[in-house]
Amino acid sequence: MVEQQSQVDFLFSGGTLLTMDKERRVITNGALAVKDGRIVWLGPAAEASGRFAAAQTLNLTGKVLVPGLVNAHGHWAMTLFRGLVDDCTLEAWLEKIWKVEAATISAENVVAGSELAMIEMIRSGTTCAADMYWHYGETTEAAKKAGFRMVNGPIFARIAGFEKHRNTTYNMALEYLDHYQNDPLIHLCLQLHATYTTNRSILEEAAQIVKDRSLMFITHASESRGEMENVRQQYDGMTPIEVLDAAGLLHDRTLLAHCVHLSDAEIERLAETGASVVHCPSSNLKLSSGVARVADMVKAGVTVAIGTDGTASNNDLDLLHEAQLAALLQKGVTGDPTVLPAEKVVEMLTIDGARAVGLDKVIGSLEVGKLADLTVFDFDSYNLTPCYDVYSHLVYATSTHDVSDVMINGRLVMQDRQMLTLDEADVKARVRAIAQKVRDL
Ligand SMILES: [Zn+2]
Known part of the structure; x- marks a missing residue:
């Protein structure tokens, strides 16, 4: 038969x-x-x-x-500012970038920048990426239209000059989360920009939503020495990891970007709680933030993914380049060429990346x-x-x-x-027109 x-x-x-x-x-x-x-x-x-x-x-x-490769950390629409502010510290960089962003970001501009980012990510093999940026609702729609898998969610931050763009309220957050529940391409999380751009009451509010809805939680943590100092002053001598831990925000649905400055005890604590880390070596080097202890974290059992961060601090969204740098850096700083072998780095790009964004059961x-x-x-x-x-x-x-x-x-x-899903010539033309306005500032 x-x-x-x-x-x-x-x-x-x-x-x-x-x-x-x-x-x-x-x-x-x-x-x-x-x-x-x-x-x-x-x-x-x-x-x-x-x-x-x-x-x-x-x-x-x-x-x-x-x-498909997983880019676990980025700020997509920062393609608009690629090459605008280079060669300075994170603090000086943030000051300049925040000024330009406050004057130029709009839903329309963010969509153009995000579409350019998706083109660059698809061209370099990425099929799923996390984004943390303003006008996230419009970016979410752009990702759906492009057929791109996105990890996204409401962002809490308090940064002077950005009130009209940035101040996500509790109700706005819930509205977004309700709207995109069960979307085949959009995977929800709740995000804080960082502990130093929020406060205890925002942390508590975020922790409540994350708990109530069993959501992924994403934030920047322990990126630069300047941040460590700011957080110490703002939170009675605590480190960002200690602040997050005290707020109940370290668990197996937590993803922390950078984690350059961690103590042995903090690495142990991440392993114990199941919190994941996304390593962004280009951005950390370019801003002289330091080199994350990736080999130590992996050894301790922490899931470490790889991310590009935004193009204003990298300056590209090529995850392959980032992976090579991640491997070479650890060998260089540890003096041990056996750490992060190629197979482990491919795991970080695929199944570990998927685990870090809470999707290892469905992709990776x-x-x-x-x-x-x-x-x-x-x-x-x-x-x-x-x-x-x-x-x-x-x-x-x-x-x-x-x-x-x-x-x-x-x-x-x-x-x-x-x-096949994004018109590259059209997207580039729109971004060039926005760049002209940035030049005129
Ligand atoms: Zn970032």
Whole structure:
């Protein structure tokens, strides 16, 4: 009896699958089928042959299919200010950036900047990213339109000069959270800019919402020496980690950006509470904030993801570049070349990144039942020839130009390097017009 073919939407066939599943299987000459936005089958291409009737088949010969990369920290619309303020301290940088932002940010401008950010992230293999920026409701709509997976939520901050943009109220926060509940692409969290830009009552309010709704909680913490000093003064000698801990905001749904300045006890406490950290090495180096103790955190059992931060302090959204820097930095500062091996860094980009943003059950690895967030690398490139180890190439040798195709939630958003959901020429023109206004300030 002839077995009936199963109908699927996409069949990727012929290349290497880097699954990042528990066994860390690498399937050469593999195939992967996608239906209704999910991975429904994966295995050797020979076994897929004749088994599926696919609406679209993608030939992976010479290519490597990996789980879509997760950029766990950023400020998307800061693409508008790339290269505007460089070569100064975090405090001086914030002062300048806040002034320009206060004069130029509007919902329309933030959407243009965020669309440019999504183009850059998709082109460098990212399928899911966290954002922390103003006009987050409009950015959320832009992400849905582009088919991009976003971790986003109301942001609490009190920064002078930004009252009209920034002061999220309790009710505004709840309204947003109600509206985007159960959205297939939008994953909710609650955010505080930082402990030094909020106060105890805002912390308590945020902690209550996070607890009531079992939400992810995201904030900047222990980024610079200046911040450590400010927080000590504002909170009776406490560190940012101690302040968050006292507010009940350290738990397994907490994601802390930076964590450059941590004591041994604080690293232990993060491990104990299950709080995750997102490491942003370019931004930390560029602002001379220091180098986070990533190797120590990983050793202690803390989940560490990788993030680009915003383009005004990086100055790009290329997670591959960030991953290479993360690996090299730890080897340099610890004097131990065995720390953060390539496979671990790929974990940080995929399954650990997914865990850090609370999504490891649905993305971060190629497994049946998971959402189809996929990145294809073309390994037939001069810089990837020959290939002895896929992990090594991904961390130490790939560049943005090696990413050929990207799928998010079962929808192709880039094919053969052509953007399918965002009009790159139009977005660039809008951003250039905004930049003219920034120049005239
Ligand atoms: Zn940041």
